[in-house]
Amino acid sequence: MLVIVPAFNEEAAIGEVVRSIHEHVAGAPVLVIDDCSSDGTIPAARGAGADVLPLPHHLGLGGCVQAGYKLAYELGFDYVIRVDGDGQHDARDIPRVFERLKTSGAEMAIGSRFVGENGSRTGVVRSLGIRFFRLVLRPILGKPVHDPTSGFVGLNRRALAVFSRSFPLEYPEIEALVVLQRKRFRFEEVPCKMRPRLAGRSSITAIKSLYYIVHVLLGVFVNVLKYERRWHRGRENPGRGPHSGAGG
Amino acid sequence: MDRLLNVTTVLSVVLLVMVLISVRRAHIRVEYSVSWLLASVVMLVLSRTRPLLDAVTRLTGIPDSPLTLFLLTGSVFLIMFFRFSIIMSHLRDDNIALAQRVAILEYHIHSLRNHEA
Ligand SMILES: Nc1nc2c(ncn2[C@@H]2O[C@H](COP(=O)(O)OP(=O)(O)O)[C@@H](O)[C@H]2O)c(=O)[nH]1
Numbered sequence: 001m002l003v004i005v006p007a008f009n010e011e012a013a014i015g016e017v018v019r020s021i022h023e024h025v026a027g028a029p030v031l032v033i034d035d036c037s038s039d040g041t042i043p044a045a046r047g048a049g050a051d052v053l054p055l056p057h058h059l060g061l062g063g064c065v066q067a068g069y070k071l072a073y074e075l076g077f078d079y080v081i082r083v084d085g086d087g088q089h090d091a092r093d094i095p096r097v098f099e100r101l102k103t104s105g106a107e108m109a110i111g112s113r114f115v116g117e118n119g120s121r122t123g124v125v126r127s128l129g130i131r132f133f134r135l136v137l138r139p140i141l142g143k144p145v146h147d148p149t150s151g152f153v154g155l156n157r158r159a160l161a162v163f164s165r166s167f168p169l170e171y172p173e174i175e176a177l178v179v180l181q182r183k184r185f186r187f188e189e190v191p192c193k194m195r196p197r198l199a200g201r202s203s204i205t206a207i208k209s210l211y212y213i214v215h216v217l218l219g220v221f222v223n224v225l226k227y228e229r230r231w232h233r234g235r236e237n238p239g240r241g242p243h244s245g246a247g248g
Numbered sequence: 249m250d251r252l253l254n255v256t257t258v259l260s261v262v263l264l265v266m267v268l269i270s271v272r273r274a275h276i277r278v279e280y281s282v283s284w285l286l287a288s289v290v291m292l293v294l295s296r297t298r299p300l301l302d303a304v305t306r307l308t309g310i311p312d313s314p315l316t317l318f319l320l321t322g323s324v325f326l327i328m329f330f331r332f333s334i335i336m337s338h339l340r341d342d343n344i345a346l347a348q349r350v351a352i353l354e355y356h357i358h359s360l361r362n363h364e365a
């Protein structure tokens with residue numbers, strides 16, 4: 001199992017994040033993907049004992065995470081856990097997410113801050129957005145998802161293969177769920193704690209939230225269309241392509 | 249009306265010359281210059297052949313000729329901008345995949361070196 005951490009200018013938090021993962025997930029290698037930070041994110045991560053994948057130029061969160069998925073896939077890992085580089089996810093939750101991933105057989109496990117009673121605080125606009133997307137995603141996914149924007153996820157190798165080929169570029173989490181659904185993959189939610197950021201500010205400000213909503217809505221729409229097309233083609237011509245039998 | 253047509257004539261000639269110079273100096277790739285050349289030629293022809301412009305105006309039911317000229321050139325440029333967005337999106341996709349590949353290859357090189365050492 002590999003733990004990957006996308007980071008962009010997280011020099012103040014990344015060292016602690018990596019140390020905490022090493023402490024609570026003994027023996028798991030940690031890969032920090034640096035999205036061309038202008039601060040000391042890379043030395044801070046290396047200093048804490050992480051492997052670093054530096055990107056040649058800034059790609060944005062989705063491109064950054066996908067680089068990590070591609071590398072993990074090439075290195076042959078069966079499971080990947082992704083946590084944020086700002087310290088908001090508690091490394092103590094990683095073993096539970098990993099456990100659920102292995103035992104449930106689902107392709108993806110989401111560390112969810114809204115399942116269970118540990119109601120964490122988020123901004124007003126943000127939580128409105130999350131509620132909105134819960135409503136939108138419910139019929140598409142066929143089951144409720146409590147925390148669709150969570151950056152704390154575990155994937156098995158099947159999901160890794162899909163995301164290596166197709167992953168959204170900006171604000172990837174919600175669209176990624178639809179990409180999985182297109183493959184008829186399953187996901188599970190595991191209740192987790194979310195802490196306030198160790199340092200810095202969230203990249204998703206209130207002003208950006210509207211752009212976020214429109215952008216993600218369009219992305220979901222596009223992915224649903226692709227799904228429909230594939231489904232129709234799949235019915236005319238079943239068992240087509242090398243990956244058509246990958247569903248769970 | 250005639251003065252307006254003279255202005256658009258000058259504009260389209262300037263555009264035409266700019267595009268040709270850029271192609272010659274290889275500042276713009278030939279395949280991307282074609283749509284610009286086409287657009288400037290359309291604009292030039294419409295500005296210089298009054299009967300053609302009037303015919304289009306009558307055909308489309310647009311109330312007057314300057315508006316026809318404006319709408320036609322406007323839509324030609326809109327289509328071109330849209331094409332550019334498509335081209336840019338392709339470039340961006342390729343560029344991201346390339347950057348990821350470079351990063352991953354560098355990672356492999358480093359770990360090979362570390363193995364040897
Ligand atoms: N690669 C990359 N990562 C980013 C970017 N912006 C934020 N991140 C990372 O994404 C994660 C979550 O970002 P954050 O701003 O905390 O979002 P939030 O937790 O959803 O409010 C952190 O690990 C950040 O370092 C970016 O532009 N590129």
Ligand SMILES: [Mg+2]
Pocket residue numbers: 084086088197202
């Ligand atoms: Mg965060």
